[in-house]
Amino acid sequence: MSLDEFSFNAENGSNRERMRRKNYDYDTQVFKSKNLEVERRRREKLSTRILLLRSLVPIITMQQPLELHLMNKATIVEDAITYIETQQNIVQSLSYELHEMEATSEEIKPKKEEIDAAEEMNKLGIVQATKIDGNKLWVKMIIEKKRGRFKKLMEAMDNIGIELIDTNVTTLKKAYLVTTFMQVTLGKIGIFVMDIVWGN
């Protein structure tokens, strides 16, 4: 009888493992239940994800048409690989086409540049600074909203050597509200900081 079971289990690898666990079952049940549950959970996790992967990929190739193994793991992974490669190629071609169209549509940009130039107005913002703990400042600024304004502010801060610990920027129609908690690393005086920021 055991020989028949062995020959039957030889065809399926997973059943062979269960055969071994039944052997362990006679010795210690704790080992059997623990390992069995963990292994079962792992297999279930992998199989559910493979099913989900199969549902996402529209490509289906039948590796052995006579036996129709649609759910073979190797074919599922292979189809996923081919599908990812095709999608990546599509993304590349579309982005290349966008760049071409953008190059041909350079005429749009100078119009906007003219508009930006027309709107240049010299407005100075509001700056409030509060000194905290000798080396740190809490600064509140209201500055006019322009395209490169925030970048210039950040560059100025970086040149001075200020480290921004917390930053919050809010935008209304034509203005930035910048509140920062900063730390002056090079020991400069707060007044100089205010002057530089104000000058920006």
Added chain:
Amino acid sequence: MHEQTGCFDPNTMGESVPFLKDNFPQTLPPSPIVVGNTTNSNNNSLEQNLRLSVEELSYNHYYPQHQEDHVSTYVSGVTATSIEIPHPQHLGLNMGNSYINNNNNMDNHLVQEVIDAYPYQLSTWDPATVQELQDIAYANHTEQQQQQQQNEQQFQQIETQNCSQSYNNPSSILDPPYPSPDLLNLLHMPRCSASSLLTNPSICLTNPTQNTPNFQNPMAFLGDLTIGSENTSASSVLYDPLFHLNLPPQPPALRELFQSLPRGYSLPTNSRNGSLFAGGDEMEGDGSQLDMGVLEFNRVTPSVGKGRGGKATKHFATEKQRREQLNGKYKILRNLIPSPTKIDRASVVGDAIDYIRELIRTVNELKLLVEKKRYAKERYKRPKTEEDAAESCNIKPFGDPDGGIRTSWLQRKSKDSEVDVRIIDDDVTIKLFQRKKINCLLFVSKVLDELQLELHHVAGGHVGEYCSFLFNSKIMEGSSVYASAIANRVIDVLDSQYTAAVPHTNSY
């Protein structure tokens, strides 16, 4: 196209007269399919310069080929081979991106051909001499493949060069004469399904008939087929002596006879080195004999699973090869994902699922952007040429409706930083998370200016060794930024600044 189909028919009639006698009434239905292909090719020729329209038409090709697959189940193998020949012409006309899609359709088509032809073989009695010739040709495949293993790397480099050429110079593919697109198509074909057992021999069917002037080209394709052939050669060596002993003389066991005879003759031909050229001539000359070889190859594989003499070695060899193939595929899949999390299989499959969803969203986003660009061109009242009119006709049915809102979501990770980009219509939300203190706010604001994003809201700061920021910005009119460009740009800047900051810290 018509000329080639006309030239091919008398060869098939000459080679397989008994098949035509049995299948004569079924030859009439596939003729409208050929006509349909000609109309599709005319559409392609009109719009060769337009890349998106060709891709959308490739989806058109996808659906009628489904119909062809359905029809081919009722058509005999001989007529199916005649249908397959015009397909490379379509592949030549399509661009590089559509190669893989059409090749997958080709693979499905070829596999179904095998299904159709299988029952006809059982019904007819084949002479032993034909099988001998097929075995010699098939064995020569294996010998040539073994010799070509050393040259695989060179051919792979050639493939990569061809791929790059196809993208950089799309017009150059169409300008040169006809045979060069076939080379590109055939180079792509084995890469898609290199490890599938059945499609490898079936791909050999088309190669020698099309590449008869170039002798070196089939050698290149044979080099790619080593993976599939090694399995067959190993199995043939293991099983041959047993089937000699177990040959049943009774006629009802026809399948076993078909399985046993070719293996008996494969052994002496493997030892011979001089038979390569003879096999090559037979490959180029006769297409139907290779069909027979494919069918016999199909019969070999079911016997592998069955338990017969020599269980341990047989099972061990095939099981080990199967595991190696599966591990290789998981490695390839893991290399394709831009930011993998862990190495185990469940994580790899999960990351693949997320990445596929991301790719689908990205493709939809880019298509919307392309449509908006064209609409913007029309809005500026440029003179409309015929091509523009054709574009507008073709784009509308495939594009999303006008009310569709653009949405996209990406995540990217590198060693020390994470970026999450979300786009809804023209609002962009960027979440940034980075270890180590670098003035992130400065560099990210520079990137936003480069990408023409209008800053609306920033929040964030340093927490311990980490810094975290949230940016809300708006896409300016006329710019064509998309989520993957933003994410890649931001993460490149952060990584480059991090590498630049390392010597800076050393100076302290």
